[in-house]
Amino acid sequence: MRNFGRTRGDVGTFPRDANARQALEAYLDALPEGPEGFIPCFEGDGLDFSGADLSGLELLGASLDEATLDGVRLRNAELGRASLIAASLRGADLSGALLRKAQGRACDARNALLVDADLRTCEFEEADLRNCDLRRAKLANAWLAGTDLRGADLRGCDFGGRSTSAGLFEVRMADSRLDRATGHLSGPIDVGTSSPRLLDGDDLQRWFADHGAPEVEVHN
Template sequence: MIPQHPFPITGRTLSRADVQSLLSSTDGALTFVQCDFDDADLTRLDLRGASFIECSFVEAALSRALLADSRWRQCKGRQADFELADLTDAQFERCDLNNTQWRRARLASARFSNVKLTGARLAEVAGLGLVFEESLLISTDLRGLSFRKQRLVQLDLSDADLTGCDFTDAVFDGGSLRNANLTKARFAGADLRQVDLGGLKLPDTSVLKGATISYHQAAELLAELGLHVA
Protein backbone atom coordinates (compact mmCIF):
# COMPACT_ATOMS: atom_id res chain seq x y z
CA MET A 1 0.00 0.00 0.00
CA ILE A 2 1.36 3.44 -0.98
CA PRO A 3 1.43 5.67 2.12
CA GLN A 4 0.04 9.17 2.17
CA HIS A 5 1.96 12.14 3.55
CA PRO A 6 -0.27 13.59 6.28
CA PHE A 7 2.39 16.11 7.26
CA PRO A 8 4.02 18.79 5.10
CA ILE A 9 7.54 18.42 3.75
CA THR A 10 9.34 21.25 5.51
CA GLY A 11 12.66 23.07 5.18
CA ARG A 12 14.30 20.84 2.59
CA THR A 13 16.36 21.54 -0.50
CA LEU A 14 14.83 19.31 -3.15
CA SER A 15 16.15 18.07 -6.48
CA ARG A 16 14.14 16.48 -9.27
CA ALA A 17 15.03 13.03 -7.94
CA ASP A 18 13.84 13.98 -4.46
CA VAL A 19 10.48 15.17 -5.77
CA GLN A 20 10.05 12.07 -7.93
CA SER A 21 10.74 9.90 -4.89
CA LEU A 22 8.11 11.75 -2.87
CA LEU A 23 5.59 11.45 -5.68
CA SER A 24 6.16 7.72 -6.01
CA SER A 25 5.66 7.16 -2.30
CA THR A 26 2.28 8.82 -1.92
CA ASP A 27 -1.17 8.75 -3.44
CA GLY A 28 -2.13 12.15 -2.02
CA ALA A 29 -1.32 15.73 -2.93
CA LEU A 30 1.93 16.98 -1.43
CA THR A 31 2.43 20.06 0.74
CA PHE A 32 5.81 21.81 0.80
CA VAL A 33 6.69 24.45 3.39
CA GLN A 34 9.83 26.61 3.19
CA CYS A 35 11.44 24.26 0.68
CA ASP A 36 14.16 25.23 -1.78
CA PHE A 37 13.63 24.32 -5.44
CA ASP A 38 16.06 26.89 -6.84
CA ASP A 39 17.45 25.84 -10.26
CA ALA A 40 15.62 22.50 -9.98
CA ASP A 41 14.43 20.68 -13.10
CA LEU A 42 10.76 19.93 -12.41
CA THR A 43 9.71 19.71 -16.05
CA ARG A 44 6.79 17.41 -16.83
CA LEU A 45 6.34 16.30 -13.19
CA ASP A 46 2.80 15.59 -11.97
CA LEU A 47 2.23 17.92 -9.02
CA ARG A 48 -1.50 18.38 -9.36
CA GLY A 49 -3.11 19.66 -6.17
CA ALA A 50 0.23 20.37 -4.49
CA SER A 51 0.61 23.24 -2.02
CA PHE A 52 3.72 25.40 -1.82
CA ILE A 53 4.09 27.70 1.19
CA GLU A 54 7.05 30.08 1.49
CA CYS A 55 9.03 28.03 -1.02
CA SER A 56 11.71 29.26 -3.44
CA PHE A 57 11.72 28.44 -7.16
CA VAL A 58 14.34 30.91 -8.40
CA GLU A 59 15.25 29.97 -12.00
CA ALA A 60 13.48 26.62 -11.61
CA ALA A 61 12.28 24.78 -14.73
CA LEU A 62 8.59 23.86 -14.52
CA SER A 63 7.79 23.70 -18.21
CA ARG A 64 5.08 21.17 -19.13
CA ALA A 65 4.58 20.34 -15.43
CA LEU A 66 1.10 19.31 -14.30
CA LEU A 67 0.17 21.88 -11.65
CA ALA A 68 -3.61 22.09 -11.91
CA ASP A 69 -5.34 22.98 -8.61
CA SER A 70 -1.97 23.82 -7.03
CA ARG A 71 -1.69 26.46 -4.29
CA TRP A 72 1.21 28.89 -3.95
CA ARG A 73 1.52 31.21 -0.95
CA GLN A 74 4.40 33.63 -0.31
CA CYS A 75 6.67 31.84 -2.76
CA LYS A 76 9.62 33.30 -4.67
CA GLY A 77 10.17 32.28 -8.26
CA ARG A 78 12.26 34.88 -10.04
CA GLN A 79 12.93 33.80 -13.65
CA ALA A 80 11.17 30.47 -13.22
CA ASP A 81 9.96 28.84 -16.43
CA PHE A 82 6.30 27.73 -16.57
CA GLU A 83 6.13 27.39 -20.35
CA LEU A 84 3.39 24.96 -21.46
CA ALA A 85 2.66 24.01 -17.82
CA ASP A 86 -0.92 23.14 -16.85
CA LEU A 87 -1.93 25.55 -14.07
CA THR A 88 -5.69 25.28 -14.47
CA ASP A 89 -7.43 26.52 -11.29
CA ALA A 90 -4.06 27.27 -9.63
CA GLN A 91 -3.97 30.01 -6.99
CA PHE A 92 -1.04 32.32 -6.28
CA GLU A 93 -1.09 34.57 -3.22
CA ARG A 94 1.57 37.10 -2.17
CA CYS A 95 4.22 35.57 -4.42
CA ASP A 96 7.24 37.17 -6.09
CA LEU A 97 7.28 35.91 -9.69
CA ASN A 98 9.16 38.68 -11.45
CA ASN A 99 10.58 37.94 -14.91
CA THR A 100 8.92 34.53 -15.12
CA GLN A 101 8.07 32.78 -18.39
CA TRP A 102 4.51 31.49 -18.97
CA ARG A 103 4.36 31.12 -22.76
CA ARG A 104 1.47 28.87 -23.83
CA ALA A 105 0.77 27.78 -20.24
CA ARG A 106 -2.75 26.71 -19.32
CA LEU A 107 -4.04 29.29 -16.84
CA ALA A 108 -7.79 28.82 -17.15
CA SER A 109 -9.52 29.99 -13.95
CA ALA A 110 -6.15 30.62 -12.28
CA ARG A 111 -5.98 33.47 -9.74
CA PHE A 112 -3.09 35.78 -8.87
CA SER A 113 -3.64 37.86 -5.73
CA ASN A 114 -1.05 40.33 -4.40
CA VAL A 115 1.55 38.88 -6.77
CA LYS A 116 4.61 40.57 -8.27
CA LEU A 117 4.83 39.74 -11.97
CA THR A 118 7.04 42.59 -13.17
CA GLY A 119 8.63 41.69 -16.48
CA ALA A 120 6.81 38.36 -16.74
CA ARG A 121 5.86 37.01 -20.16
CA LEU A 122 2.31 35.68 -20.40
CA ALA A 123 1.83 35.87 -24.14
CA GLU A 124 -0.15 33.04 -25.76
CA VAL A 125 -1.41 31.58 -22.49
CA ALA A 126 -4.79 29.82 -22.37
CA GLY A 127 -6.38 32.16 -19.84
CA LEU A 128 -10.17 31.81 -19.88
CA GLY A 129 -11.32 33.00 -16.46
CA LEU A 130 -7.79 34.08 -15.46
CA VAL A 131 -7.96 36.68 -12.65
CA PHE A 132 -5.40 39.17 -11.34
CA GLU A 133 -6.06 41.36 -8.32
CA GLU A 134 -3.91 43.84 -6.39
CA SER A 135 -0.85 42.75 -8.36
CA LEU A 136 2.20 44.34 -9.99
CA LEU A 137 2.19 43.73 -13.73
CA ILE A 138 4.73 46.40 -14.62
CA SER A 139 6.36 45.82 -18.03
CA THR A 140 4.55 42.47 -18.22
CA ASP A 141 3.77 40.89 -21.60
CA LEU A 142 0.02 40.22 -21.56
CA ARG A 143 -0.62 40.35 -25.29
CA GLY A 144 -3.97 39.01 -26.40
CA LEU A 145 -5.42 38.26 -22.96
CA SER A 146 -9.11 38.84 -22.28
CA PHE A 147 -10.28 40.79 -19.24
CA ARG A 148 -13.79 41.12 -20.61
CA LYS A 149 -16.38 42.09 -17.96
CA GLN A 150 -13.87 41.66 -15.13
CA ARG A 151 -13.46 43.95 -12.14
CA LEU A 152 -9.74 44.77 -12.13
CA VAL A 153 -8.71 45.66 -8.58
CA GLN A 154 -5.50 47.67 -8.11
CA LEU A 155 -3.54 46.31 -11.06
CA ASP A 156 -0.37 48.21 -11.86
CA LEU A 157 -0.08 47.74 -15.62
CA SER A 158 2.46 50.52 -16.12
CA ASP A 159 4.60 49.95 -19.24
CA ALA A 160 2.84 46.60 -19.82
CA ASP A 161 2.37 45.24 -23.33
CA LEU A 162 -1.41 45.02 -23.68
CA THR A 163 -1.47 44.64 -27.45
CA GLY A 164 -4.76 43.10 -28.55
CA CYS A 165 -6.11 42.71 -25.00
CA ASP A 166 -9.89 42.76 -24.54
CA PHE A 167 -11.11 45.06 -21.74
CA THR A 168 -14.67 45.28 -23.04
CA ASP A 169 -17.07 46.17 -20.18
CA ALA A 170 -14.26 45.83 -17.62
CA VAL A 171 -14.26 48.01 -14.50
CA PHE A 172 -10.92 49.32 -13.24
CA ASP A 173 -10.86 49.75 -9.47
CA GLY A 174 -7.69 51.81 -9.08
CA GLY A 175 -4.40 50.74 -10.64
CA SER A 176 -2.43 52.15 -13.54
CA LEU A 177 -2.23 52.01 -17.33
CA ARG A 178 0.56 54.58 -17.39
CA ASN A 179 2.68 54.27 -20.53
CA ALA A 180 1.16 50.88 -21.36
CA ASN A 181 1.16 49.65 -24.98
CA LEU A 182 -2.54 49.64 -25.91
CA THR A 183 -2.17 48.83 -29.60
CA LYS A 184 -5.36 47.15 -30.87
CA ALA A 185 -6.70 46.78 -27.31
CA ARG A 186 -10.47 47.04 -26.86
CA PHE A 187 -12.12 49.16 -24.16
CA ALA A 188 -15.74 49.51 -25.33
CA GLY A 189 -17.99 49.86 -22.28
CA ALA A 190 -15.01 49.86 -19.87
CA ASP A 191 -15.03 52.10 -16.79
CA LEU A 192 -11.61 53.75 -16.53
CA ARG A 193 -12.47 56.56 -14.11
CA GLN A 194 -10.30 55.22 -11.28
CA VAL A 195 -7.22 54.13 -13.23
CA ASP A 196 -4.09 56.20 -13.94
CA LEU A 197 -4.01 56.97 -17.68
CA GLY A 198 -0.88 59.11 -17.53
CA GLY A 199 1.55 59.02 -20.41
CA LEU A 200 -0.91 57.87 -23.07
CA LYS A 201 -0.20 59.34 -26.49
CA LEU A 202 -2.61 60.25 -29.29
CA PRO A 203 -2.45 56.83 -31.04
CA ASP A 204 -3.36 55.19 -27.72
CA THR A 205 -6.36 57.36 -26.94
CA SER A 206 -8.24 56.16 -30.02
CA VAL A 207 -8.53 52.66 -28.56
CA LEU A 208 -10.44 54.11 -25.59
CA LYS A 209 -13.46 54.76 -27.81
CA GLY A 210 -16.60 53.71 -25.96
CA ALA A 211 -14.93 53.76 -22.51
CA THR A 212 -15.97 56.00 -19.62
CA ILE A 213 -13.37 58.38 -18.20
CA SER A 214 -13.59 61.28 -15.74
CA TYR A 215 -13.42 65.00 -16.56
CA HIS A 216 -10.04 65.12 -14.83
CA GLN A 217 -8.70 62.29 -17.00
CA ALA A 218 -10.07 63.98 -20.13
CA ALA A 219 -8.24 67.16 -19.21
CA GLU A 220 -5.01 65.22 -18.68
CA LEU A 221 -5.34 63.51 -22.06
CA LEU A 222 -5.93 66.86 -23.78
CA ALA A 223 -2.92 68.28 -21.98
CA GLU A 224 -0.82 65.48 -23.52
CA LEU A 225 -1.87 66.91 -26.88
CA GLY A 226 -0.78 70.41 -25.83
CA LEU A 227 -4.37 71.62 -25.36
CA HIS A 228 -5.74 73.35 -22.28
CA VAL A 229 -9.28 73.03 -20.95
CA ALA A 230 -10.63 76.46 -19.98
Protein backbone atom coordinates in the same frame (compact mmCIF):
# COMPACT_ATOMS: atom_id res chain seq x y z
CA MET B 1 -11.21 26.02 2.62
CA ARG B 2 -9.38 23.81 0.15
CA ASN B 3 -7.52 20.69 1.15
CA PHE B 4 -4.21 20.34 -0.65
CA GLY B 5 -2.17 17.21 -1.32
CA ARG B 6 0.60 16.56 1.21
CA THR B 7 1.92 13.08 0.50
CA ARG B 8 3.78 11.21 -2.23
CA GLY B 9 0.51 9.49 -3.05
CA ASP B 10 -1.03 12.84 -3.94
CA VAL B 11 1.46 13.44 -6.74
CA GLY B 12 -0.09 12.84 -10.16
CA THR B 13 3.28 12.32 -11.87
CA PHE B 14 6.76 12.88 -10.48
CA PRO B 15 9.28 14.94 -12.48
CA ARG B 16 11.58 12.96 -14.73
CA ASP B 17 14.72 14.57 -13.31
CA ALA B 18 16.10 12.61 -10.36
CA ASN B 19 17.21 15.69 -8.40
CA ALA B 20 13.81 17.34 -8.75
CA ARG B 21 12.04 14.16 -7.70
CA GLN B 22 14.30 13.76 -4.66
CA ALA B 23 13.66 17.36 -3.57
CA LEU B 24 9.90 16.91 -3.94
CA GLU B 25 9.87 13.64 -2.01
CA ALA B 26 11.94 15.14 0.82
CA TYR B 27 9.58 18.11 1.04
CA LEU B 28 6.42 15.99 1.09
CA ASP B 29 7.89 13.66 3.71
CA ALA B 30 8.54 16.70 5.95
CA LEU B 31 5.03 18.12 5.62
CA PRO B 32 2.71 17.72 8.62
CA GLU B 33 -0.38 15.62 8.14
CA GLY B 34 -2.78 18.40 9.09
CA PRO B 35 -3.12 21.92 7.65
CA GLU B 36 -2.37 23.56 11.01
CA GLY B 37 1.24 22.44 11.25
CA PHE B 38 4.38 24.28 10.13
CA ILE B 39 4.96 24.10 6.38
CA PRO B 40 8.64 23.75 5.45
CA CYS B 41 9.99 25.56 2.40
CA PHE B 42 10.07 23.51 -0.78
CA GLU B 43 13.58 24.09 -2.13
CA GLY B 44 13.29 23.74 -5.87
CA ASP B 45 15.48 26.57 -7.16
CA GLY B 46 17.02 25.78 -10.55
CA LEU B 47 15.58 22.27 -10.73
CA ASP B 48 13.90 20.72 -13.76
CA PHE B 49 10.32 19.56 -13.09
CA SER B 50 9.54 18.59 -16.68
CA GLY B 51 6.92 15.88 -17.03
CA ALA B 52 5.43 16.45 -13.56
CA ASP B 53 1.80 16.69 -12.55
CA LEU B 54 1.76 18.54 -9.24
CA SER B 55 -1.90 19.46 -9.35
CA GLY B 56 -3.57 20.13 -6.02
CA LEU B 57 -0.35 20.00 -3.99
CA GLU B 58 0.48 22.13 -0.96
CA LEU B 59 3.38 24.28 -2.18
CA LEU B 60 2.89 27.36 -0.03
CA GLY B 61 5.99 29.56 -0.11
CA ALA B 62 7.85 27.24 -2.50
CA SER B 63 11.23 28.47 -3.72
CA LEU B 64 11.31 27.85 -7.46
CA ASP B 65 13.58 30.59 -8.76
CA GLU B 66 15.02 29.75 -12.19
CA ALA B 67 13.28 26.38 -12.10
CA THR B 68 12.07 24.68 -15.29
CA LEU B 69 8.33 24.10 -15.14
CA ASP B 70 7.51 24.06 -18.84
CA GLY B 71 4.30 22.11 -19.44
CA VAL B 72 4.03 21.12 -15.77
CA ARG B 73 0.50 20.68 -14.41
CA LEU B 74 -0.12 22.71 -11.27
CA ARG B 75 -3.89 22.89 -11.43
CA ASN B 76 -5.49 24.02 -8.15
CA ALA B 77 -2.11 23.95 -6.39
CA GLU B 78 -1.34 26.19 -3.39
CA LEU B 79 1.48 28.47 -4.50
CA GLY B 80 0.80 31.45 -2.29
CA ARG B 81 3.99 33.44 -1.53
CA ALA B 82 5.93 31.17 -3.89
CA SER B 83 9.06 32.58 -5.50
CA LEU B 84 9.12 31.97 -9.25
CA ILE B 85 11.68 34.60 -10.18
CA ALA B 86 13.12 33.96 -13.65
CA ALA B 87 11.42 30.55 -13.73
CA SER B 88 10.36 29.00 -17.04
CA LEU B 89 6.65 28.19 -17.07
CA ARG B 90 6.00 27.94 -20.78
CA GLY B 91 2.75 26.11 -21.38
CA ALA B 92 2.35 25.24 -17.70
CA ASP B 93 -1.19 24.63 -16.46
CA LEU B 94 -1.90 26.69 -13.32
CA SER B 95 -5.65 26.81 -13.76
CA GLY B 96 -7.34 27.47 -10.43
CA ALA B 97 -4.00 27.77 -8.64
CA LEU B 98 -3.61 30.05 -5.65
CA LEU B 99 -0.74 32.46 -6.34
CA ARG B 100 -1.49 35.19 -3.84
CA LYS B 101 1.63 37.22 -3.00
CA ALA B 102 3.70 35.09 -5.37
CA GLN B 103 6.88 36.60 -6.82
CA GLY B 104 7.37 36.00 -10.53
CA ARG B 105 9.70 38.74 -11.69
CA ALA B 106 11.15 38.08 -15.15
CA CYS B 107 9.56 34.64 -15.41
CA ASP B 108 8.75 33.21 -18.84
CA ALA B 109 5.17 31.95 -18.77
CA ARG B 110 4.30 32.18 -22.43
CA ASN B 111 1.18 30.17 -23.35
CA ALA B 112 0.58 29.21 -19.73
CA LEU B 113 -2.95 28.43 -18.52
CA LEU B 114 -4.03 30.59 -15.58
CA VAL B 115 -7.79 30.22 -15.92
CA ASP B 116 -9.53 31.09 -12.63
CA ALA B 117 -6.13 31.56 -10.96
CA ASP B 118 -5.90 33.74 -7.85
CA LEU B 119 -3.11 36.25 -8.50
CA ARG B 120 -4.11 38.82 -5.94
CA THR B 121 -1.18 40.86 -4.58
CA CYS B 122 1.28 38.97 -6.79
CA GLU B 123 4.36 40.65 -8.27
CA PHE B 124 5.08 39.57 -11.83
CA GLU B 125 6.92 42.61 -13.14
CA GLU B 126 8.94 42.32 -16.36
CA ALA B 127 7.45 38.85 -16.93
CA ASP B 128 6.63 37.31 -20.29
CA LEU B 129 2.96 36.31 -20.26
CA ARG B 130 2.34 36.43 -23.99
CA ASN B 131 -0.64 34.36 -25.11
CA CYS B 132 -1.45 33.33 -21.55
CA ASP B 133 -5.00 32.24 -20.77
CA LEU B 134 -6.03 34.39 -17.80
CA ARG B 135 -9.78 34.09 -18.15
CA ARG B 136 -11.55 34.99 -14.91
CA ALA B 137 -8.24 35.43 -13.08
CA LYS B 138 -8.27 37.54 -9.91
CA LEU B 139 -5.73 40.37 -10.21
CA ALA B 140 -6.56 42.72 -7.34
CA ASN B 141 -3.41 44.46 -6.06
CA ALA B 142 -1.31 42.61 -8.66
CA TRP B 143 1.85 44.42 -9.75
CA LEU B 144 2.65 43.68 -13.39
CA ALA B 145 4.87 46.63 -14.35
CA GLY B 146 6.64 46.10 -17.66
CA THR B 147 5.04 42.71 -18.21
CA ASP B 148 4.26 41.49 -21.73
CA LEU B 149 0.60 40.47 -22.06
CA ARG B 150 0.35 40.66 -25.81
CA GLY B 151 -2.13 38.14 -27.14
CA ALA B 152 -3.26 37.14 -23.64
CA ASP B 153 -6.84 36.11 -22.97
CA LEU B 154 -8.10 38.30 -20.11
CA ARG B 155 -11.81 37.79 -20.67
CA GLY B 156 -13.79 38.05 -17.46
CA CYS B 157 -10.75 38.79 -15.29
CA ASP B 158 -11.09 41.04 -12.23
CA PHE B 159 -8.54 43.85 -11.79
CA GLY B 160 -9.69 44.60 -8.24
CA GLY B 161 -11.61 47.31 -6.45
CA ARG B 162 -10.93 51.00 -6.16
CA SER B 163 -8.55 50.49 -3.24
CA THR B 164 -7.10 47.23 -4.59
CA SER B 165 -6.46 48.17 -8.22
CA ALA B 166 -3.97 46.26 -10.36
CA GLY B 167 -0.75 48.08 -11.30
CA LEU B 168 -0.16 47.76 -15.05
CA PHE B 169 2.55 50.37 -15.51
CA GLU B 170 3.81 50.12 -19.11
CA VAL B 171 2.34 46.65 -19.57
CA ARG B 172 2.23 45.60 -23.23
CA MET B 173 -1.33 44.59 -24.11
CA ALA B 174 -1.70 44.62 -27.89
CA ASP B 175 -3.99 41.92 -29.32
CA SER B 176 -5.18 40.82 -25.88
CA ARG B 177 -8.80 39.73 -25.38
CA LEU B 178 -10.64 41.72 -22.72
CA ASP B 179 -14.34 41.06 -23.11
CA ARG B 180 -16.21 41.31 -19.79
CA ALA B 181 -13.08 42.19 -17.82
CA THR B 182 -13.93 44.32 -14.78
CA GLY B 183 -12.29 46.24 -11.96
CA HIS B 184 -9.81 49.04 -11.42
CA LEU B 185 -6.28 49.48 -12.71
CA SER B 186 -3.56 52.05 -13.18
CA GLY B 187 -1.48 52.64 -16.30
CA PRO B 188 -0.12 53.79 -18.60
CA ILE B 189 -0.45 50.75 -20.84
CA ASP B 190 1.34 50.12 -24.13
CA VAL B 191 -1.30 49.12 -26.68
CA GLY B 192 0.92 49.49 -29.75
CA THR B 193 1.37 46.61 -32.17
CA SER B 194 4.33 47.50 -34.38
CA SER B 195 5.62 50.35 -32.18
CA PRO B 196 5.01 51.59 -28.61
CA ARG B 197 1.75 53.47 -28.01
CA LEU B 198 1.18 54.42 -24.38
CA LEU B 199 -2.34 55.27 -23.25
CA ASP B 200 -3.55 56.45 -19.87
CA GLY B 201 -6.50 58.23 -18.27
CA ASP B 202 -9.55 58.83 -20.45
CA ASP B 203 -7.80 57.56 -23.58
CA LEU B 204 -7.06 54.24 -21.91
CA GLN B 205 -10.59 54.10 -20.51
CA ARG B 206 -12.00 54.41 -24.04
CA TRP B 207 -9.57 51.79 -25.32
CA PHE B 208 -10.86 49.25 -22.79
CA ALA B 209 -14.46 50.11 -23.67
CA ASP B 210 -13.68 49.65 -27.37
CA HIS B 211 -12.23 46.22 -26.57
CA GLY B 212 -15.32 44.87 -24.79
CA ALA B 213 -14.44 45.92 -21.23
CA PRO B 214 -16.46 49.08 -20.47
CA GLU B 215 -16.59 48.20 -16.77
CA VAL B 216 -12.82 48.52 -16.35
CA GLU B 217 -11.99 51.79 -14.59
CA VAL B 218 -8.64 53.50 -15.09
CA HIS B 219 -7.16 55.47 -12.22
CA ASN B 220 -5.55 58.75 -13.21
